[in-house]
Amino acid sequence: MKVLSAGEMGLADRRSQELGIPEIALMERAGVGMARVILERCAPRRALVIAGGGNNGGDGFVVARELHRAGVEVSVLPVKEEYTGSPGTNLRILRNLGVRLIGPGELDAGLGTAEVVVDALLGTGVRGAPREPAAGLIGKMNAASAPVVALDVPSGVNAETGEVEGVAVRAGLTVAAHAVKLGCVISPGREHAGENVAVDIGVPPEADVKPAVEWTTAGTLRGLVPRLREPAHKYSAGTLLVVAGSRRMTGAAEMVVRGAQRAGCGIVFLATAGSAAQSLDARLTEALVSGVAEDRGGSMASGALEDILQLAERAAAVVVGPGIGLGQERRELVEGVLRGVEAPVLLDADAVTVLAGSEALARRTAPAVVTPHAGELGRLLGSGAREVSERRLASARRAAEEQGCCVLLKGSDTIVVEGERASVNSTGSVALATAGTGDVLSGIIGALASRGIEVYDAARAGAWAHGRAAEIWLERTGWPRESLVATDLLPHVPEALRELE
Numbered sequence: 001m002k003v004l005s006a007g008e009m010g011l012a013d014r015r016s017q018e019l020g021i022p023e024i025a026l027m028e029r030a031g032v033g034m035a036r037v038i039l040e041r042c043a044p045r046r047a048l049v050i051a052g053g054g055n056n057g058g059d060g061f062v063v064a065r066e067l068h069r070a071g072v073e074v075s076v077l078p079v080k081e082e083y084t085g086s087p088g089t090n091l092r093i094l095r096n097l098g099v100r101l102i103g104p105g106e107l108d109a110g111l112g113t114a115e116v117v118v119d120a121l122l123g124t125g126v127r128g129a130p131r132e133p134a135a136g137l138i139g140k141m142n143a144a145s146a147p148v149v150a151l152d153v154p155s156g157v158n159a160e161t162g163e164v165e166g167v168a169v170r171a172g173l174t175v176a177a178h179a180v181k182l183g184c185v186i187s188p189g190r191e192h193a194g195e196n197v198a199v200d201i202g203v204p205p206e207a208d209v210k211p212a213v214e215w216t217t218a219g220t221l222r223g224l225v226p227r228l229r230e231p232a233h234k235y236s237a238g239t240l241l242v243v244a245g246s247r248r249m250t251g252a253a254e255m256v257v258r259g260a261q262r263a264g265c266g267i268v269f270l271a272t273a274g275s276a277a278q279s280l281d282a283r284l285t286e287a288l289v290s291g292v293a294e295d296r297g298g299s300m301a302s303g304a305l306e307d308i309l310q311l312a313e314r315a316a317a318v319v320v321g322p323g324i325g326l327g328q329e330r331r332e333l334v335e336g337v338l339r340g341v342e343a344p345v346l347l348d349a350d351a352v353t354v355l356a357g358s359e360a361l362a363r364r365t366a367p368a369v370v371t372p373h374a375g376e377l378g379r380l381l382g383s384g385a386r387e388v389s390e391r392r393l394a395s396a397r398r399a400a401e402e403q404g405c406c407v408l409l410k411g412s413d414t415i416v417v418e419g420e421r422a423s424v425n426s427t428g429s430v431a432l433a434t435a436g437t438g439d440v441l442s443g444i445i446g447a448l449a450s451r452g453i454e455v456y457d458a459a460r461a462g463a464w465a466h467g468r469a470a471e472i473w474l475e476r477t478g479w480p481r482e483s484l485v486a487t488d489l490l491p492h493v494p495e496a497l498r499e500l501e
């Protein structure tokens with residue numbers, strides 16, 4: 001699946017036209033391809049096409065013509081009085097063919113009988129929140145009982161960012177011209193798009209564009225994760241220090257360690273609160289567990305820093321945060337790690353939360369990666385979870401810039417940003433929305449970093465393998481996705497990583 005931003009698609013379009021391919025030829029192939037997908041997937045007897053005033057509406061006219069040709073009873077609602085250019089030409093053909101054109105007064109009847117509603121209202125040309133009458137039409141499409149297929153982009157979704165400023169169509173399927181639009185793989189646009197499919201519209205390779213934001217697939221990662229080779233010993237295979245857990249939160253530490261072990265770490269050291277160490281040591285047969293100074297609540301105390309830094313001297317990477325707890329002492333501990341550890345540091349969970357307002361991460365020059373979900377990133381940025389959820393790519397970029405590190409923003413669309421580089425993960429499942437899966441992810445990324453992979457690559461490869469492990473679990477068990485528990489991922493992490501060889 002190819003993913004391009006709206007701007008990149010515009011460039012591919014202009015270059016194609018400069019090579020002599022007329023706009024109407026691109027529109028023709030787009031509409032023909034889109035109609036074919038609709039016929040294959042939905043096989044409707046009656047369809048309603050809602051066409052906007054731009055080229056997205058033009059695509060809709062071609063789709064309507066093709067559906068009509070295939071024997072579908074089609075109604076078309078053109079929102080504008082007068083059409084010119086390629087959309088105008090295609091509307092004229094519909095008139096000549098006697099395809100039923102309806103006005104707003106007949107919309108409810110059309111929506112009532114259609115088996116598929118085709119959203120050809122707004123595409124990549126939308127600017128700002130949908131105005132009337134588009135906003136009202138989007139509401140009607142969302143209230144329809146028939147499934148909605150969006151052309152190119154669900155109307156109201158920003159194709160560049162996935163942001164939704166006002167209302168947006170909720171489609172079951174989005175059929176894009178040439179490439180899936182970036183905004184359709186980033187939340188919330190991703191959820192509005194439903195399934196994404198792209199159709200060939202005849203953009204020649206000479207006109208194509210290399211995307212600035214990568215859609216991370218096995219193909220983009222291949223060869224990145226090395227096999228263990230001779231000569232090797234446990235230290236050369238990757239040494240990781242995990243700083244995690246507290247008296248009341250031992251599971252998080254366990255899952256980070258076990259994730260790291262299955263991702264190929266040669267040796268994992270765990271530093272945890274003294275009172276948690278005995279139980280973790282018993283559960284983690286292969287790890288080297290150290291109990292360090294804790295406060296009265298059973299969380300690691302700032303006084304544990306010296307021991308932790310000493311352990312870190314033997315590690316090629318450090319993961320800090322899961323289950324450590326909050327408060328001033330944890331903040332001092334995390335700041336101390338950021339100052340005192342030269343090896344790459346991964347900050348997750350509580351370690352991200354305690355850094356809100358701290359300058360330790362921005363001051364650090366050695367490699368670091370933070371792996372927050374929207375709530376944690378909202379605290380780090382001071383913007384709140386809602387702002388992060390609404391503007392995910394921009395929020396991840398802002399954090400990466402302000403903190404001068406790699407940021408992995410978790411979600412259905414896990415985004416990884418460092419400097420100019422950005423990527424969106426392609427694997428995963430809603431099954432991952434369960435406690436502890438993030439800890440397994442930290443372990444995997446920590447292990448990859450400990451094996452010498454730079455943090456940006458470790459983060460995107462780790463996210464990919466983590467999501468893939470969930471997919472493999474679903475394929476193998478056939479169990480309902482709700483039933484996955486985080487430790488189910490562990491046996492599938494090696495299989496996922498093997499797919500990258």
Ligand SMILES: NC(=O)C1=CN([C@@H]2O[C@H](COP(=O)(O)OP(=O)(O)OC[C@H]3O[C@@H](n4cnc5c(N)ncnc54)[C@H](O)[C@@H]3O)[C@@H](O)[C@H]2O)[C@@H](O)CC1
Nearest residue numbers: 013027053054055056122123124125126127129130131152
């Ligand atoms: N770029 C390309 O290479 C191709 C583009 N095609 C189609 O063309 C689309 C882009 O076409 P356009 O650039 O004409 O743009 P759109 O058709 O996406 O949108 C432009 C129309 O929406 C209106 N509009 C913009 N913002 C609005 C708002 N906030 N509220 C209400 N109305 C608003 C404009 O007045 C205009 O009528 C793509 O999404 C795709 O469907 C295809 O024909 C294939 C080729």
Ligand SMILES: Nc1ncnc2c1ncn2[C@@H]1O[C@H](COP(=O)(O)OP(=O)(O)O)[C@@H](O)[C@H]1O
Nearest residue numbers: 410411412428429430432433435436437438439
């Ligand atoms: N709806 C979803 N679709 C795909 N992946 C998801 C979804 N919800 C959560 N995830 C993934 O599950 C993991 C959850 O991590 P996190 O929120 O840190 O949980 P915890 O702290 O309990 O381990 C992340 O990798 C995230 O990307």
Ligand SMILES: [K+]
Nearest residue numbers: 119122153155
């Ligand atoms: K659309």
